[in-house]
Amino acid sequence: MSGRKAQAARNDELIREAARAVFTADPGAPISAVAEHAGVGISALYRRYKSKEELLQRLADDGMDRYLAQVQQALADDRDAWVSFADFMRRCLDIGAGSLTMRLAGSFPVTEEMSQKGRDIHMATVQLLERTKGAGALRSDIEVGDISVMLEHLHTIRIGDDARMNRLQHRYLELFLSALHMPEAEELPGPPPNWQELRGRYDD
Numbered sequence: 001m002s003g004r005k006a007q008a009a010r011n012d013e014l015i016r017e018a019a020r021a022v023f024t025a026d027p028g029a030p031i032s033a034v035a036e037h038a039g040v041g042i043s044a045l046y047r048r049y050k051s052k053e054e055l056l057q058r059l060a061d062d063g064m065d066r067y068l069a070q071v072q073q074a075l076a077d078d079r080d081a082w083v084s085f086a087d088f089m090r091r092c093l094d095i096g097a098g099s100l101t102m103r104l105a106g107s108f109p110v111t112e113e114m115s116q117k118g119r120d121i122h123m124a125t126v127q128l129l130e131r132t133k134g135a136g137a138l139r140s141d142i143e144v145g146d147i148s149v150m151l152e153h154l155h156t157i158r159i160g161d162d163a164r165m166n167r168l169q170h171r172y173l174e175l176f177l178s179a180l181h182m183p184e185a186e187e188l189p190g191p192p193p194n195w196q197e198l199r200g201r202y203d204d
Contacts, residue, residue, distance in 0.1 A: 008048075011048070015034060015038045016062060017038070018037035019034045019056075020096060022034050023056070024096075031052045034055070053107070053108045056108040057111075063096065064118065064121060065117075067097045068121050070092055070097070071088065071124045071128055075124065075131070081135035085137065086177050086181075089173060089177060092151055093154055093155075093173055097151050126143075129143065137183065139181075141192075144198075145192040146192045148193065150176050154173055154176075155169070157169050157172065
């Protein structure tokens with residue numbers, strides 16, 4: 001990369017990281033708040049993203065890529081099925097999987113490519129859950145929608161500074177994991193969110 005291209009790439013990463021932080025805290029924040037948080041000029045931001053809507057779309061697509069990489073890593077993990085699944089959940093929490101979904105769904109257009117990626121994510125997660133259930137390590141009534149909602153709820157914990165917040169999120173993830181690791185537990189009330197319900201939140 002030339003010096004100019006390298007700087008543009010760094011600015012783009014700064015903008016996206018800033019946008020994740022700003023919009024997770026306040027979905028209604030103006031795009032200028034992202035530039036300020038990133039420490040770049042508003043003109044640099046608009047050279048890369050024409051609107052807040054376009055930036056949100058990119059964040060969502062990035063988030064899908066991150067999650068898909070984690071579930072693929074878990075499927076390739078040949079360790080104990082429960083250890084692999086629990087580590088997958090911890091990584092998802094750390095990368096922010098689900099952190100923007102509930103707050104920003106419906107605020108940007110969903111492309112066909114994103115819809116296909118969503119289906120790929122859904123099927124890969126089904127495969128991971130079925131493998132973990134097959135090993136007798138996960139309660140039988142847990143489905144993809146349950147995982148999505150749990151991650152979203154964990155990211156609503158906004159107490160203390162970033163370090164304290166992260167510790168609390170992991171505290172409650174461990175409680176979730178303890179409940180999930182009960183294959184013989186009594187069946188949960190009602191069905192989990194299905195694909196149509198999850199996908200429907202993104203419709204304008």
